[in-house]
Amino acid sequence: MDRESFILPGILIVVVLIILVLVVAFSGNNTFQMGKVSFQYPSGWSQTSLVGNFSDTSLYSEVTFTANFADSNGTSQPSYIIIQMQQKVQGTINLPSTNSIVTNTTNSSVSSLNVDNLSATQLGNFGSNSAEKVTIIQQNNYYYVITAIGPTYALNQTSTAYNMILKTLMVS
Numbered sequence: 001m002d003r004e005s006f007i008l009p010g011i012l013i014v015v016v017l018i019i020l021v022l023v024v025a026f027s028g029n030n031t032f033q034m035g036k037v038s039f040q041y042p043s044g045w046s047q048t049s050l051v052g053n054f055s056d057t058s059l060y061s062e063v064t065f066t067a068n069f070a071d072s073n074g075t076s077q078p079s080y081i082i083i084q085m086q087q088k089v090q091g092t093i094n095l096p097s098t099n100s101i102v103t104n105t106t107n108s109s110v111s112s113l114n115v116d117n118l119s120a121t122q123l124g125n126f127g128s129n130s131a132e133k134v135t136i137i138q139q140n141n142y143y144y145v146i147t148a149i150g151p152t153y154a155l156n157q158t159s160t161a162y163n164m165i166l167k168t169l170m171v172s
Contacts, residue, residue: 029164032063037085037144040168041065042161045081054085061085067161069154079150079158081165088141118171131155133162139171 029040032047035054045065052061065081120137131152137144146165150158 032083034063035061035085036142036172037061037083038168038170039083039165041081041165042067045161052085058085059087065161067157069151069157071151071153077151077154079148079154079161081158081162082145082147082149083165084143084145084147086143086145088138088143126152126155128152131158133159135166137171144171 030043030045031040032038034050035058036056037054045067047063048066049062049064051063052058054061054063062082062084064083066078068076068078070076118137118139120135122136123134125132129152131148131150133148135146137146146162146169148158148162
């Protein structure tokens, strides 16, 4: 066989392999891991701020992720997912009951769930312009609060990312 007959198929194979590597690199999930907290989030979301280091020495730590979504008119607005870790304060705190929270806001819900085998409380509020979900986890001397806020037209995309974070969240 002629050596020139192998050049074109060889170039095609190399190009296909490069395309596959690029697709895998840019379409997968990202992992956040710092201190006591780790989770995965979709690659379309970007980390925009970080406070603290999510360790036993932090009074407060927070990381924010954002993604922009366009409405039917092409106007883009960001959605936010915020993960916080804060030490419990010794003493008493007077919080309203979950019943009063639900009855004072429209389109709200409160539920209990397990995240990484930890009990959690989840609050949800859906309005005409924005939607919000908050999950509160209490472990040892810390509260972990995961919040998603976004425009109502991006509720599905924001919820998908939020649920991925909750499903993959590990607190040590």
